[in-house]
Amino acid sequence: MVSIASIIIGFMALLGAELRYLWKNARLPLKGHRFLQTFGYALIALGFAIPLIGPTSAQGLPEVVRAMLLILALLGGTLLAWTTFLEIPTGLAKFRIAPGHVYTLGSYSRCRHPGFWWFLLFSASLTAWEGGKLGFARFFMANALNLLLILLQDKYTFPLQFVNYREYTAAVPFLIPRLPRVRKHERRKKANRARR
Numbered sequence: 001m002v003s004i005a006s007i008i009i010g011f012m013a014l015l016g017a018e019l020r021y022l023w024k025n026a027r028l029p030l031k032g033h034r035f036l037q038t039f040g041y042a043l044i045a046l047g048f049a050i051p052l053i054g055p056t057s058a059q060g061l062p063e064v065v066r067a068m069l070l071i072l073a074l075l076g077g078t079l080l081a082w083t084t085f086l087e088i089p090t091g092l093a094k095f096r097i098a099p100g101h102v103y104t105l106g107s108y109s110r111c112r113h114p115g116f117w118w119f120l121l122f123s124a125s126l127t128a129w130e131g132g133k134l135g136f137a138r139f140f141m142a143n144a145l146n147l148l149l150i151l152l153q154d155k156y157t158f159p160l161q162f163v164n165y166r167e168y169t170a171a172v173p174f175l176i177p178r179l180p181r182v183r184k185h186e187r188r189k190k191a192n193r194a195r196r
Contacts, residue, residue, distance in 0.1 A: 002050060003047040007141065013037075013040030014036070017032075019152075021161060057130065061129075077118075101163060111175055116175055119143070154169070
């Protein structure tokens with residue numbers, strides 16, 4: 001239960017950070033925003049780390065399956081950390097994107113919230129590794145709160161924070177990633193190889 005409470009309080013802190021933008025009708029940086037975000041992310045991470053400490057309900061799974069699930073959780077967590085904390089600041093600096101504008105490259109060119117999928121992979125893998133009703137309750141509650149946070153950001157706070165967010169929403173899908181386009185010359189090469 002401590003892990004669920006930690007995740008709920010963490011998401012409430014993240015939602016609170018976003019709701020302050022609506023209340024203040026402000027752009028980044030808003031005083032205290034980073035603290036609320038850091039506090040929220042730390043509590044969510046703690047909520048998912050707690051089950052790693054004790055015994056789990058999925059002890060009957062073969063060890064190789066449990067190891068694969070932990071590797072998938074690690075992969076999801078790493079990709080989540082990349083898209084949420086590193087990709088945007090790195091891309092903004094590398095491509096010299098003006099402050100207050102959306103980063104629209106990399107994984108953010110495929111869908112507006114790629115971190116949703118990495119969080120889903122992370123939490124689903126960890127839940128399957130742990131097993132039990134508490135693990136599944138944590139999974140569904142955390143992903144529902146994550147979706148609520150994403151909806152709030154996408155509809156209300158990001159358009160306040162970023163001057164070109166409306167154009168970005170028109171060009172890039174919400175959650176379902178856009179597949180890379182195959183260029184005409186690449187299609188011709190593939191067709192020629194298939195004929196041989």
